[in-house]
Amino acid sequence: MEVFPVIDLFAGPGGLNEGFSSVRDERGDFAFQTLASFEMDTFACQTLRLRATYRELVRSEGDLRPYFDYIEGKRTWQSVLTGDFKRAYETAKAHVYQVELGERNRPAVDSFIEQQLGPEKERGHWALIGGPPCQAYSLAGRSRRTGDELFAADHKHFLYREYLHILSKFMPSIFVMENVKGLLSSKVGDSSMFQTILSDLKRLPSGVSYEIRSLVVDAAPQDLEPSDFIIRSENYGVPQKRHRVILLGVRSDVTGSLPRRVLNKADGPVTVRAAIQTMPGLQARMSKRQPTIDRDWPAVQKEALVEVRLRDVESKPEPVKAGTLAVDEYEAWLHEERLSAPIQHQPRMHMVSDLVRYRVMAELAEHLGKSPKYTDLPTSLHPEHSNVGKASTPFTDRFRVQIWDAPATTVVSHIAKDGHYYIHPDPKQARSLTVREAARLQSFPDNYFFEGSRTQQFHQVGNAVPPLLSRQIGNVVADMLRSLEE
Structure with a gap:
């Protein structure tokens, strides 16, 4: 053919x-x-070359072990650049033009x-x-x-x-x-x-x-x-x-x-739950660039969670029913049995105020069945902006929880700057999404590796x-x- x-x-x-x-x-x-x-973009070109090398190895039935050793961090670039891998890379490099x-x-x-x-x-x-x-x-x-x-x-x-x-x-x-x-x-x-x-x-x-x-x-x-x-x-x-x-x-x-x-x-949507629930749970670390911590954040969180759990909800949206065939096809497309663990699945560091806010917002999202606005939070967790609480407050959805039983909102390149729009739906994890979770929402296979720093990886995922x-x-x-x- x-x-x-x-x-x-x-x-x-x-x-x-x-x-x-x-x-x-x-x-x-x-x-x-x-x-x-x-x-x-330099780093996108590096990603293109690496992925084209993988495809060339698949098509030529070459040895894929060096590729997986590299993307899992087991071997350096120079150490894998031999044999089948080097020949595939030279072929791949010839068609990527920066x-x-x-x-x-x-x-x-x-x-x-x-x-x-x-x-x-x-x-x-x-x-x-x-x-x-x-x-x-x-x-x-x-x-x-x-x-x-x-x-x-x-x-x-x-x-x-x-x-x-x-x-x-x-x-x-x-x-x-x-x-x-x-x-x-x-x-x-x-x-x-x-x-x-x-x-x-x-x-x-x-x-x-x-x-x-x-x-x-x-x-x-x-x-x-x-x-x-x-x-x-x-x-x-x-x-x-x-x-x-x-x-x-x-x-x-x-x-x-x-x-x-x-x-x-498709016979129905693929939800956030189907996309990322199987990923290992992670806890985010606190940012090293903390402002002066002058509040008892554990106490603030405890009080806010009590308020959230006591909130009355008149009607809660029905969860979306995922498509059976669509989920099966999606999982088959993503799956890579040769990986010992998910790659590029490390959480960002966050300020303690955002960690608390993410935790409470995820709880509130479960309660409401939809992502809340930050004005739905107890006032103790409102961002310290001069216009918060006013009728003209802009971007009241600047913090957004992704909902388990619905497709995600659009993953855009702004995810490289902060994770506020991409809060993990699990309250216990209290963090934004990782590069791999964002890549799954974009439907990149689990063996697809993005070159560059984490910021550059997020940028590439959001632009794809x-x-x-x-x-x-x-x-x-x-x-x-x-x-x-x-």
Whole structure:
């Protein structure tokens, strides 16, 4: 069977790539081969190279022990860089290109793609995937820059043009472009960014054009609404309410050969409980950067817990019933029997005030059946901000407990800065989520290792596309490409 080339733009730590790379045909052969991954972040590139080394070892049936020894911290990088591992790494390293995509670097990027794809007449069918950086489109990013006169000129608004440049020059049969839901409401001046991108896709400089399809609504392109391009990850077996705009583009000269296909919904959600309950319990340590401890925090916690447990609740939401098949598929996707213990599962240190607050909020969440706002806490645990308690208090949900029997809220890159939005649902653990727990909510396999410091690891996890969702998209794309080969 044909192995289809893939080029990955703005690759991050490789969420889209992981999903596509895992797709197999009915004989068990891999459907895709990644020829190039472009990413500017140093640590994300290190993660991409390491993961590509693992895939190369799997495909070549090489010795995987050095890989697992390295990610479990049993051996150093230099000590594993021999034999099968070194050969796989050299192959993997050749396709990961660290570069900031932009007009200045177009000649080098174009040259590399031409080298990887080979002569145009011999290329056959292939796919372009990726998601231009989303900070300029996200609701949070826009709110932080309200009143910023330079916002409209931010080059990040227009990085999608690098994606379109490669479409125009190299003309893949199919492309997948991912971005935040805020793209639909983002404007530069009076222009809708979403409509601008769609218009640009219809008039690429080379003359090639693409039909833009939805992966969740089976309708002709002219009948689609902007909201029809939103994929809600929790509907497809990912334990997270991550809503993203994903465009499926089909080159106009092959559209007639490719009937529309949409993703199949899961039989129910995968919950936080299904994702992280089996992880070993941990206790967070107190931060070394403590303010002067002038309160009896054990007494404050005890008094607050009594108040929380006495609280009356008129109605408590019904817990979500998890999908049986979805949970089975998710667990099979994550599981790695060769690991002796979960990797990258160390808790952050927290200030004692936050440890107490997390404990009480998790208890209150169990009581209410939903995450409380910090204004629901006893006043003894309110943050010491001057505007707390006022009608105009902003961000009353700045502390958020993840609920056991529901998909998690969206894991975003801000998790790298603090864990307030990602409080563990178990009151006894009284901490924020670890890198591995966040990775599980993003559906990264347990043997997926993120390079860099813990902050950099969190940043990569928060910026990724859920690989389990990507695999489902990859299956659709592979079927479409196979039909073109028949």
